[in-house]
Each structure stands twice: as structure tokens, then as C-alpha cells.
Amino acid sequence: MKLATLNDGSRDGQLVVVSRDLCTAHYATGIAGQLQQVLDDWNFLSPQLQDLYDTLNHGKARHAFALDTRQCMAPLPRASLLAVANVSANAAPAEVCPSDLAATLRLDFADDLAGPHAMLRCANPAQWPDFEAALAVVTADVPQGATPERALDGVRLLMLANHWHLRQLPGLIGRPQTAFSPVAVTPDELVFAGSSVWARGRLNLALQCSLNGRRFGLVDAAQGMQLDFGQLIAHLCQTRRLRAGAIISSGEVRSADASQGNSSVASRRAQELQQHGVATTPWLAQGDSLRIEMKGRDGLSVFGALDHDVQVGNPLP
Numbered sequence: 001m002k003l004a005t006l007n008d009g010s011r012d013g014q015l016v017v018v019s020r021d022l023c024t025a026h027y028a029t030g031i032a033g034q035l036q037q038v039l040d041d042w043n044f045l046s047p048q049l050q051d052l053y054d055t056l057n058h059g060k061a062r063h064a065f066a067l068d069t070r071q072c073m074a075p076l077p078r079a080s081l082l083a084v085a086n087v088s089a090n091a092a093p094a095e096v097c098p099s100d101l102a103a104t105l106r107l108d109f110a111d112d113l114a115g116p117h118a119m120l121r122c123a124n125p126a127q128w129p130d131f132e133a134a135l136a137v138v139t140a141d142v143p144q145g146a147t148p149e150r151a152l153d154g155v156r157l158l159m160l161a162n163h164w165h166l167r168q169l170p171g172l173i174g175r176p177q178t179a180f181s182p183v184a185v186t187p188d189e190l191v192f193a194g195s196s197v198w199a200r201g202r203l204n205l206a207l208q209c210s211l212n213g214r215r216f217g218l219v220d221a222a223q224g225m226q227l228d229f230g231q232l233i234a235h236l237c238q239t240r241r242l243r244a245g246a247i248i249s250s251g252e253v254r255s256a257d258a259s260q261g262n263s264s265v266a267s268r269r270a271q272e273l274q275q276h277g278v279a280t281t282p283w284l285a286q287g288d289s290l291r292i293e294m295k296g297r298d299g300l301s302v303f304g305a306l307d308h309d310v311q312v313g314n315p316l317p
Contacts, residue, residue: 001053002183005035005073013073017052018183022304025067026056035076039156039244042140069304074113075159075184076138081246082110083236087227114179116306120164125312128167129284133209133263133292135221136161136249137229142242148230152201157184160303161249162292167266181303192297201228207253209263210291217261224255286312
């Protein structure tokens with residue numbers, strides 16, 4: 001099934017079930033108000049949501065309405081944990097983020113996660129504003145010491161993510177926020193023509209990034225992922241358990257095949273330095289627009305798109 005959270009003025013929003021084609025939605029009020037409630041009691045609540053999802057897809061939901069993704073918050077607007085990996089092919093753009101290379105996983109802010117149409121803001125262009133397009137999973141409770149296989153059983157939902165970077169600033173201060181796709185998707189939805197594209201902890205689809213309407217990257221999300229999500233979750237659980245609602249991101253989706261393009265400006269600049277000795281692609285600037293999306297083998301959007309406008313150099317609110 002597909003789930004989203006609509007902005008109702010509260011911090012955690014209102015949970016809705018979304019049709020497979022992302023065109024219509026239905027409030028889940030009679031079942032659960034927020035996604036965290038569902039994650040906390042998945043075995044009881046998810047079958048009820050599945051029934052509503054099936055009814056919606058058959059056109060029989062009495063109070064269905066057209067989905068406007070501009071009203072979507074992050075599917076999980078705040079989380080118990082956000083861990084971001086650095087395990088894709090060529091995951092070493094030393095020009096831009098050397099502090100991230102020492103560890104497989106980093107922790108990012110999780111208290112205020114942004115929606116798919118959030119403005120990307122930066123006070124000073126000298127901070128090198130950039131994006132980082134990624135795939136993320138949301139987990140159930142996962143026990144300490146879980147094996148990769150057991151950890152994969154704990155994956156409840158998948159989403160797209162965009163980690164907003166200010167590359168000149170160190171550590172967490174240079175990673176102020178993460179935005180997510182309008183829709184979170186259960187793994188059983190990722191089946192096309194009888195074949196699942198979610199296999200062995202990797203998603204075998206291409207992540208599409210466009211900057212100002214021009215293709216920036218069309219990168220295979222599985223091809224260069226050196227560790228799968230089961231291994232990443234198990235790594236986190238070596239010394240502690242994970243609570244339902246933990247988010248684990250693949251980090252920037254990269255490929256060893258340069259023809260696939262890039263999922264961040266940093267990677268494009270590192271590529272240019274390696275090939276030509278000079279980086280010519282500029283960092284994000286005032287007025288830029290960014291789109292991140294993933295389409296299934298049927299050509300339809302799986303998670304909906306992240307559509308961000310960039311504001312650089314203006315006073316922050």
C-alpha cells in the first residue's frame with residue numbers, strides 16, 4: 001500500500017491512504033491519525049489500512065479525494081532516528097565531504113523532516129548549497145543483535161530522500177534538513193509484471209534527478225550499493241535496538257558508470273575534477289528548481305516527486 005501525511009496544521013499531520021496511481025487519497029482517521037501509530041502497532045493496523053487501500057484502488061471508497069502533493073508533509077514528519085549511509089559506488093568525493101568518509105553511517109537531524117515541496121534555503125552562497133538524492137527505509141522495532149536477514153524483515157516502508165547540504169560547513173551544522181517523497185510505499189507494492197524490484201535489500205530502479213528542467217542523473221539505485229539495507233540496519237543494531245519509525249537512508253545514490261549522471265552537485269564536481277582538472281558545475285543558486293523521482297517499470301511514479309525551489313542569499317524566516 002501507499003501512505004502519505006497531509007498538513008493539517010499539527011506537527012505530525014494527518015495520515016491518508018493513497019491509490020496506486022497516486023491520483024486519489026482517503027483519510028485513515030477511523031484507523032489511525034498518524035503514521036507513527038501504525039508503525040507502533042503494525043500487525044493490528046496495517047491490515048485495516050490494506051483493506052482501505054484495496055477499496056480505494058477499486059474506486060469504491062466513498063470519501064476519496066484528489067491527492068495534491070503540495071499539501072504533503074514528510075510521510076513521517078519526525079522520527080526517532082535518521083541514519084544516513086555512505087556505501088554507494090565511488091562514495092569518496094574527497095573535495096567536498098571528507099568528514100563523512102570515516103564512517104559507514106552518520107546520524108542526521110530527525111526532529112523536523114521536510115515535505116516534498118519544501119523550499120531549500122541557504123543564507124549565504126559561500127556555504128556551497130547542494131542536494132543529495134537517496135533512497136530510505138522506515139523500520140519496525142528491530143532487536144539488538146539482529147542479523148541482516150532479520151533486519152530486512154523489519155523494513156516496513158520505502159521512500160525517497162533529499163539530504164540538504166551546505167558543503168562548506170562541517171558536520172551536522174552543514175546538513176540542516178532532510179526532505180522526503182510525498183508517499184511511502186510498502187515493499188509488496190514494488191512488483192511489476194510479476195517480478196519484484198525490491199530484492200535482497202536493494203531497489204532495482206533508477207533514481208531520476210533534474211535541475212532546472214534538465215536531466216542531472218538517472219542512476220541505478222541498486223547497481224552501486226555496496227551494502228544492502230539489511231546489512232546497514234544490522235550494523236546499527238550491533239549494540240542497541242531500533243524502535244519503530246527509525247529511518248535509514250542509503251545516502252547519495254551513485255554509480256561507477258559516469259554516463260548515468262549524478263545525484264548531487266558535489267559528485268558532478270568531483271567527476272569534473274578527475275576528468276578535466278577543474279570543476280565547472282556551480283553549486284545551487286537562487287531560483288534553481290530541483291526534481292527527484294523514481295519511476296516503476298510501468299513508467300509511473302512510485303513515490304511521487306520531490307519538487308524543490310532553491311532560495312539562496314535571502315534572509316531566513
